Amino acid sequence: MLAPFFTTPLTITSQFSFCGLPLRLDSYAGCAFSCTFCFARVRGGNSFGDVVRAADSAKLDRIFRSVFEEDDTSGGMVRQFLRRRVPIHFGGMSDPFQPAELRYRVTESFLQALARYRYPTVLSTRSKMVACEPYINLLKQLGNVVVQFSFCSSRDEVAALFEPYSTSPSNLLGVMSTLAREGIAVTCRWQPYIPGVSEPAEEFVSRMSSVGCRHVALEHLKIPIERSHPLWGKLTKSAGRDFYSEYKSLNALRDGREYVLPPQAKLPTIREVARAVRTRGMTFGAADNEFQYLSDTGCCCSGVDQFPGFENWFRCQIGCAVREGFGKRITYGSVSRHWAPIGSLDRFLNSRSRLSGRTELSGSLHDHLRARWNSPKAPGSPASFYGVVPTAEITSAGNKVYVWDSKILTALGDLKVSAGGL
Ligand code: SF4
Incomplete structure (x- = not known):
């Protein structure tokens, strides 16, 4: 039908x-x-x-x-x-x-x-x-x-x-x-x-x-x-x-x-x-x-x-920051240095995920990314990636710092070929 x-x-x-x-x-x-x-x-x-x-x-x-x-x-x-x-x-x-x-x-x-x-x-x-x-x-x-x-x-x-x-x-x-x-x-x-x-x-x-x-x-x-x-x-x-x-x-x-x-x-x-x-x-x-x-x-x-023509894939996201920070400290600076659209993302999300209305935030892309970044239990936070763990450190911009579990990092060594393409 x-x-x-x-x-x-x-x-x-x-x-x-x-x-x-x-x-x-x-x-x-x-x-x-x-x-x-x-x-x-x-x-x-x-x-x-x-x-x-x-x-x-x-x-x-x-x-x-x-x-x-x-x-x-x-x-x-x-x-x-x-x-x-x-x-x-x-x-x-x-x-x-x-x-x-x-x-x-x-x-x-x-x-x-x-x-x-x-x-x-x-x-x-x-x-x-x-x-x-x-x-x-x-x-x-x-x-x-x-x-x-x-x-x-x-x-x-x-x-x-x-x-x-x-x-x-x-x-x-x-x-x-x-x-x-x-x-x-x-x-x-x-x-x-x-x-x-x-x-x-x-x-x-x-x-x-x-x-x-x-x-x-x-x-x-x-x-x-x-x-x-x-x-x-x-x-x-x-x-x-x-x-x-x-x-x-x-x-x-x-x-x-x-x-x-x-x-x-x-x-x-x-x-x-x-x-x-x-x-x-x-x-x-x-x-x-x-x-x-x-x-x-x-x-x-x-x-x-x-492939040629795909150079402008979207980099202002947490997955990209985790990849870029493989084996190192992972900071929100890796996200914020990339281009991002302005305005509110809320209208593209279901009502439970929207930020404007139930918070002081406008629901911009960075509002949503920071909300996940600073809540290690949130879906899509850096800690949702295998081997990434939150620290108690907070940067001057107010964002959490993450590091890698050294045992997991060693175990993954043979699987990770490069951090190219960023
Ligand atoms: S959208 Fe779902 S149902 Fe349709 S082809 Fe893809 S996997 Fe199959």
């Missing part, structure tokens, strides 16, 4: 405090691929897999025209990001090439607008449609583009259980190869890596390497805290396993509305995948948030900053 329109296709992600790609573009709200592990899709009042709403296909073009051709100097935060050409992540909440695209062509219109301004874009998909015309031609016109393919497995029989409506891995690998031959940068995200189900690292990584993939990011499966969640039955049935009990027995930690494996349980797989990726000359991205600093390039886990 499809109901028109959804009105905010271009917005700022709630992950702004640690993400190098905070501008999120979606051509559809809701995703008919209905992957069994995609819990975020059914939160916030969304129901399970039934409604897909198309964006106004002319909206992005209107925004670009006013920003780039009409001397629009308005202070809107999204517009400030656009004027600076901070890369857009297209497909953050829904697949741009889901079946609705065959009828509504919103993705095609958005790609036309992006190509007109050669706007740096990271496009995420699990669909073979990306290699069809007119899309492949639009991607070539756009030039400044990285296509990021997501997999839970490179084995068709496994993917068929967990993501039955997206393109099969074998088919998707062929699509990656086609795009790479056409000179389009292709990367992949092993998301989610499903413990005990996904194949060994060597098998997955060698398949990606064989089709021209340049970067592999890894993120472990998260499970929702509510056992009554509508996707629980599907996931458990697909795997023939009780992930809830398994995660509990591994001392899973609560992260917002999800359970995640503890860092120690993830490290062996991270080590194995990073080694396999680097051995083949690709770059590795650590997409589990607490390990983001182990990524080989500066732009969080995405790896896009290695």
Whole structure:
């Protein structure tokens, strides 16, 4: 069922405090691929897999025209990001090439607008449609583009259980190869890596390497805290396993509305995948948030900053400061030295996260970053990264100083290759 329109296709992600790609573009709200592990899709009042709403296909073009051709100097935060050409992540909440695209062509219109301004874009998909015309031609016109393919497995029989409506891995690998031959940068995200189900690292990584993939990011499966969640039955049935009990027995930690494996349980797989990726000359991205600093390039886990056109990825965030301070004192000065948009971020956040109204603060980006920085237990604070610990020291500007746990630092030594790309 499809109901028109959804009105905010271009917005700022709630992950702004640690993400190098905070501008999120979606051509559809809701995703008919209905992957069994995609819990975020059914939160916030969304129901399970039934409604897909198309964006106004002319909206992005209107925004670009006013920003780039009409001397629009308005202070809107999204517009400030656009004027600076901070890369857009297209497909953050829904697949741009889901079946609705065959009828509504919103993705095609958005790609036309992006190509007109050669706007740096990271496009995420699990669909073979990306290699069809007119899309492949639009991607070539756009030039400044990285296509990021997501997999839970490179084995068709496994993917068929967990993501039955997206393109099969074998088919998707062929699509990656086609795009790479056409000179389009292709990367992949092993998301989610499903413990005990996904194949060994060597098998997955060698398949990606064989089709021209340049970067592999890894993120472990998260499970929702509510056992009554509508996707629980599907996931458990697909795997023939009780992930809830398994995660509990591994001392899973609560992260917002999800359970995640503890860092120690993830490290062996991270080590194995990073080694396999680097051995083949690709770059590795650590997409589990607490390990983001182990990524080989500066732009969080995405790896896009290695490609021309993506130089203006967003650096004024805590993830970047932790990476920059690997093995050293971590101070807020590492955040504040980078460009930031002015104005209030509050309107992009849910009511519980807003600062204006319930505090004296206006809700600027720095207000939000400092609030997390100075509350070590807050999600996204420096202490949420594995091995980072708060000290009692406060700088003259009133911000906490963090350091590294020396034992953890030693244990991670072989995994961290550089702090390049900052
Ligand atoms: S394709 Fe992506 S957005 Fe759509 S259901 Fe699957 S994981 Fe979620």
